[in-house]
Amino acid sequence: MDWFYIGSLALASMLTLQLSDRRHWVIGHLGIVAVVGLLIAAYRAFSAQADPLWQLLIVGLKILAYGLLPLVTLIVAISFVRYSYRLIRKEGWHFHYSLLAIVGILLIGMLTLAALNFSSWQDERLWQLLGLAFLLTAFFVFSFLAYLVVCVTTRLGWRHQLDAIIVLGAGLMPDGRPTRSLSYRLKAAAKLYHRQRTKYHQRLVIVVSGGQGADEVVAESTAMRRYLMAIGVPRDAILEENQSTTTRENLIFSHRLLVQRQPLYRAVFVTNGYHVLRANIFARQLHLNLTGIGARTPFYYLPFAMFREYLALIVMYRWTNFIAVIVLTGLYGWLLVR
Secondary structure, eight states: OOHHHHHHHHHHHHHHHHHHOOOOTHHHHHHHHHHHHHHHHHHHHHHHHOOHHHHHHHHHHHHHHHHHHHHHHHHHHHHHHHHHHHHHHHHOOOGGGGHHHHHHHHHHHHHHHHHHIIIIIOOHHHHHHHHHHHHHHHHHHHHHHHHHHHHHHTTTTOOOOOSEEEEEOOOBOTTSOBOHHHHHHHHHHHHHHHHHHHHHOOOOEEEEEOOOOTTOSSOHHHHHHHHHHHTTOOGGGEEEEOOOOSHHHHHHHHHHHHHHHOTTOOEEEEEEGGGHHHHHHHHHHTTOOEEEEEEOOOGGGHHHHHHHHHHHHHHHTHHHHHHHHHHHHHHHHHHHHO
């Protein structure tokens, strides 16, 4: 297998998509394949010419890596459980706050079974089942890393003049004030608004998008408008879209509002960094010429937010992931019976 060719092809495909339309999750997958392929190619080229001392060092590093992998997995699993516990203590009980803990417990269970089977049971069928479990875990880790890569690449190379900035809603506090995550979105939008005004000296608008939930005292758009005015954005530069209840509706209704004012508008939407990819995918599916800009997320909330967003992406592409799991399981079974 020519890893240099695979890595180069993946890198070229990634750059092509990044430059043409960055709103694809596959960009992250291609990026990881490119890095892994080129690193393996470089390793093979180096190890084939290395002297015996370097060969010994490479073997030692391999052994160290294989030994550390279970330990790192265990540390990550325990961190998941601890993080869920602290988040529930801070925010109160919600089932979705326990999802990371469930994943951590499953990983600990897999490692425990592997250790017991290695030390005592030596059950071949259990090894086979554990092998499949670790293979599928590696697949979902790979797709999660691809999500992280796209969270970075979607921010690269964006610079142009705008007619509008759309801020996606994100819930309110019980007293009607924006949540901390939403306040970061609004601050990022205000900063971008002032930067555009300073650079291009042209009028632009901020569309605040969000309806009123059953547990909210005002519409999200109203709270967002008040917040923007309090941090220095003029009232006449703010448009309210107060009907949407989902990200898709945020984009659709904001687009309708803007196209009435200017059919060929240039706009971006602002959301938290972890949410940009999925919102970008919605915009691409809706054939809207919109891309996202990521705002900060409260640090304590970030691991949970990214994991929940990843699960939402898995659900969005559920059939693709289901087919991938079936294919991997079939290949694994085929290799076992060969």
